Structure formats: C-alpha cells, structure tokens
Amino acid sequence: MAATVAKVKKEKKPFHFMQWAKSRKGQQVLICVAFMVIPLLLLFTFTYLPFGEMVRFSFYDMKYSTPADKREFVGWENYIDVFRRDDCFGALKLSLYYVVGALIQLALALYLATILSFKVKGGNFFKGLMFFPYLISGIAIGFIFKFFYTRGFVFDTVLQWLGFELENLPYWLRDQSINNWSLVATSVWRYFGQNMVLFIGAIMSVDADLYEAAELDGANKFQQFRHIILPSIKTIVTLNVILSITGSLSAFEQPYVITDGANGTGTYFVIMNELAHTSQKVGLASAMAVVLLLIIFACTILQKLFFKYIFRDAESEDESYKAKRARLKAEKAALRAEKAKKGVA
C-alpha cells in the first residue's frame, strides 16, 4: 500500500502537464491552440509565405526558371523601373474607367435593390435573373462578350432592331476610344447583381415599422430611401464601394479574355501578367504587385476617411449639410493626393 502511494508520488511530477491540461485554464488554452493551429498554418503556408516570397522576388532580377543561386540581387531597381516605365503607370489610368464603372454599378445595384425590397410582382424572379451573371465563370463571360461585341453579331443586331443603322454603329472592341467602356460594361453586367443581393440583404434588416411610421408622416418612397434605408445600410454601402473600387484597380479577367489586353485595353494586371509570363521579368512584375498593393491600401484608407465624413450623423438634416461639405473637402483632398501621386509618377 505504502509502496503504491510512493509510486504515485514519484509519478506526480511527469503527470504535472496532464494536470494542467485537465484544469479549466489548461483546457481553454489547449482548445484554442488546437483549433487555431491548423487554419493559421494553412494561412501562413498559402498566403503569407508566398507573399513574402513575392516581396523577396521583387528585389531580384530573375526568371521563373532561374535557379536560386543565380538570381541577381538588384535592390530597389525594379521599383524604380515600375515608376519610370510609362506602360506600368499608364495602365493604371485605365483603372479610372473601371472606377467609374464601379460607381455606376453600385448606383444601379442600390436602385434596383431598393425597388426589389418593396413588394414587386415577380421580385424573386428578377433577383435571380440579375444575380445570374455573377454565377457564370469569368472566362465564359469573356467568350460570351467577345461574340456579343463582334461586328454584326448580337449587340449590333439588337441595336438594329431599335432602328440604328449598322454604318453608324462603332466597332465596340476595335475603336480605342470606346473599347474600354465596352469592357467596363461587361464588368458592370457581371457584378451588379451581386452588389444588389448584398444591398437587398441589408435593406431587409431594416425594421418595417419605420416605413409605416414614415408613410403615416407623409414621406414618399424617395424620402423613405434617403432617410431610412440609406442610413441603415451605410456599413454595407461602404463595404461595397471599397470592394468595387479596389476590385477595379485590379481589373483583369475582362481585358485578358476578351481583348487579350491588346488594343489599348491592357490594365495594370494584364501588363503585370505579360511581364511575368511572356517576358519572364518576374522581379519587375513582383515589384508591380507590391506597388499595386500599396496603392490599394492608400485607396482603402482614403475611402474609409471619406465615408467617415459622409456618414457622420447622417440622420439629422442640419448635420447632413455639414457632412456634405466635409465630403467635398475630402474629395478635394483625395484629388490633391491623386495629383500629387501623378506628379510622382
């Protein structure tokens, strides 16, 4: 008996961990670690590790096939090149087309979402119809629109039904003054349904009693939208705007599939892809990616500030005037920043 006790006592020390693990605190820590290790490991392996590698690549002159020991360290040269070359930052100007497109897309989505969130005949059918393009793969959309815009094909035929003469219609993809708009339209067509569904979701969460009360007070639909819906869904509006604008800075699929980035439609991403895969300037392309990341950071922060001003006490009429002034101010600041950036470029 005594022997067993002694044994237990002896074994107590190595069992110390088990005891801790059995304690409430130990359990908490263990479970936290156990649950976090796998996702963190995956996140690190597939996101941060490759990203770190890319940042490292951006300081080297290398091809994909260059063995690690033959890569030449060139310091900031790739970054200097990104700012010196006119094709890199020139491509960023094309993003303005997509930014304008993104704003149109959001306005359209918000408008349709508001209509569809009231009682509309066949509302669900329309929702489905408009959300549908988002479900098609980007490559397929590319092919659809390639034919859509071909001379005398779908789009021209439809316009001819409406009474347009084929001679007066432009070449949608050949004419360099409009081909970017054609591509932007494709992008709007694809994504506005998704924005709309997000908006509808947010609008649904607005308390229906508010509408009723507003109606009793004699508010029309537009006033309801402006004073009830918009303030209630400001978070999702902000989110959508930020996502759309950062998305338009990195527009890729449409120009890549429809026009192959040729004919003046090569966006920043397309140029980057071309440099990395055709010309094999991996270092330069990596530097471009890092620069774009910084630009997107800057844009996101600017937008955050902008929305902070615009939605500052949006409820009260008096304040909204102030908010408007603040917004204009912020816009000016953004413009100035943009100009300053161009100066740098």
Next chain:
Amino acid sequence: MKLKKVLAVTLIAAMTAGMAACGNTNANTTNSDQTGTTTNNAADDAVAATESGDAAADDGAAESGALSYADITLGEDYTDLTTTITVFNHRTDLQSADYNGTTWDEYLAAFNEMYPNITVEITTDTNYADDALMHLQSGDYETIMMIPAVDKADLSNYFLSYGDLETMQGEINYATTWEYGGEVYGVPSTATTQGIVYNKKVFEEAGITELPTTPDEFIAALQAIKDNTDAIPLYTNYAAGWTMGAWDAYIGSNATGDNTYMNQKFVHTANPFQDYGDGTHAYAVYKILYDAVANGLTEEDYSTTDWEGCKGMINNGEIGCMVLGSWAYPQMEAAGENAADIGYMPFPITINGEQYAAAGADYSYGINVNASADEQAAAMVFVKWMTEESGFSYNEDGLPVDADSTETKLSFEGVTFLEDEPAVAGEEDLLNQMNTESELNINAGGDAKIQSIIEHAFNGTMTFDEIMDDWNQRWTEAQEALEVEVTQ
C-alpha cells in the same frame, strides 16, 4: 449524465482513432513510397541489366549488321518476323473514320500487306506532349513513340539509335533533330515549313496568275483581291494572339536566306529591324503586315477575329490568304468542302533572285530501347515503311522526310528549303535572355508587339519606321545590358 460522459468518451475515442488512422495512412503512404522507390531501383537494375543485355545484343547486331535503319530493305528483310508492336502518338484525328485524309487503319492495312505477321497497335492522345513524358518516366512505354520534349543527353536511355549521323543523313532529312553524340534517335514523321496558306480560287478570281514573290507584288495581289472579289485579302487573326506571334517565324531563313541567321547571327546584329532597302530581313516581313492593314487589305474589325471560324472562311473563299506555318494547311483543307481550293505558297520575299523557306521536323518516331530484339526490328521496319512507303508526309501536306523523295503538295517550286542551324555552343540561352531583356520575345510568345503593329497601322498612331526604330532601340539596349558582342 453518465450517458453523456460515455458518449463524450466514445466521441473522443472515435476522433483519436480517426487521427491515429490519419497517422497510419500517412505512414502507409510513406511506406508505399519507399517500396515504390525500391521497386524503381529494382526496375532500374532490371533496366540496367537489360541494357547490358541489349548492348550485347546490339554488338551482335552490329556485327551481323542486322538492326540499322539504313540496312533494312523493305519487303525483303524480316518478312517472316512475327510480333506485336505498340505505337503511341498525337494524331487523334487519324483515328477517326471521319478524317478527310488517310486514317491509321488504312496505313496499317497497307503495312500488313507487306508485313502480314507484324501486328501494330496504335494509341493516340490529345494531351500527347505531357502524357508521353509520363509514359517515359514510368519506364513502361510503347515500342514506338513520337519523341516528346526530353533532353538530348537522355535520348539513349529511352530510345534506340537508328544509326550514326552520317549514314542517317543519307537516308532521311532533318537527321540532326534528335541527334546526340553522333547517333540519330529520331526519324521525323513529317516536316513543316513557313509560308502562306491561300485560296487558289480567290487568287484566280482576282486575276493573279503568278504567285507574288516580293513584298510589293504581295501587297499588289492583296489589292487586286480587294478590288476584284468580295473576299478579305489577308486575315490577320489578331484576336487569337499566338497567330500574331507566328509572324516572327518568317524573319529567319525566309527573310535572309541564311540558316544561321535566326539562332546565331540575330543576337549579334546591330539594329536587326532596320530597313535593308532590298525588301529583305525582319523589316520587310513586318512591313507587309503594316502596309496591308494601313491600306485596308485586312478584315474590317481586327479585334474580333475568330481562329476557329477562319478555317471555314478560307475554305469557302471568304478569305484570300493567311500567314501561317504549313501545319495549318491540312486544317484549312479539312474545314470545308473545297479542299482543292486551298494552296500553300512561299513567303513573298526574294533574296538576290532566290526564295527560301525555313523547314523543320515535326514529331519524330523513337524506338523503345528496352523492347525485345524482335519488337525493335519490327519497329524499325515500321518506321522505315512509314517514311519511305506510306506517303504519310505527302498525305499530311508535309515536306519529304525520305532523303530520296521530293514529293510534296506544297507548291514551292524553285524555293530552297533551309533548316535552321542550332545556336553555337555556349550561346544556347542568349536569344532567350535577349527576349526577356528587350521584351520583344521573338518566336517566344511576343504576340503583343505584332498586335501593336496592326493597332498603329490602323489608327495611324505610329509610322512603321517609328515602330522599327523603337524595336531597334530596345534590342540595342538589351545587347548593352547583356554585354552581347555586336558583330553584324
């Protein structure tokens, strides 16, 4: 309460068991991997053994002069050989009964008339380039394969030599394609060249009686097509991209008449895109495209050209011509009912009164070095028969592979075929480096630069000389950056 505890314990037990199972599976996989490696080693040993055996057999063969491509007389040797050989290749279209030309079945029937006891089993694959390498790596591959992209140094590990280079050059063309250490390991199935695929009927209707041989004549011919017919004189295939990069293939032998230009001299040339003034070199090649577009001799909307659609269009006479390698010729013929209207002509550049065309081998037959002696003999008989008797190269609109044959459907009378010389030792990578540095990507996917010629020509944003000056400058800067000696 107790039930809950029991449940919890069971659950934990189950999960632990699951994890343990995972661990076990992992262990199993590693184990099997190891066994895999050991088997491989064993296999390697076996291969080594057979190789030594083969070497002995080869020696014997060499003594009796049995297994050498040159020594086989078709119809006389090995006629009583009974064996089965397998063939793996990329021509899936020849498997189908709908194929417009001769199918594999028809070739095999003809072969078996001469060699009734040799059974040939053909497998084809649409993803040939990748799958063929897998077959090779597995160690268990067909008796005859189209040689995929293997390093030349590894050729002898996989394939049987047909004979030494000197002997083989007397037998076949393009013998150097798969030559290593003086031995030839591949016999080309057919050979292709670079020219222009055109519609004879359209040219006739336009009143073109003689094929153009200079850039000026070619542009005049395109103008005649525009004036006299409804066809699109020159279809650019701008939108497909790679079809644009194909223009680079013409700046070597076709435009210079020098088969060392492309792989040896080009990188050392100062301003290779300059105007040589005599309608030759790269300048003349790209100027044809620029002028055709600037004069409205191409399709009206280049941005929506359709590669698959163009085949039927040229077959129906809606297109006058397209600048594509001769591999495209049979495809254009097969795309409609007017195969007889399609023709293939040399690229319209004349150097000192002579026209040249770059020619190169297509996929080549390689014979499994590990196959039994009978199978190897049968395989070599089959390859020789395909080359000399089958008419395969002729049927597929290729250039003759058999050194004694001049039969081809390509109407290249008076045109000298040139085979590009490889780069000089030590400079194999130089063109690649120049391509990267200059971003011109000559013959390496540089589609965008050719597309830009069309854009500038159409919109009038840059003259042709300005484009070429820009390219020259990029080339010169790349030469300086890489410290390439400029000697030309």
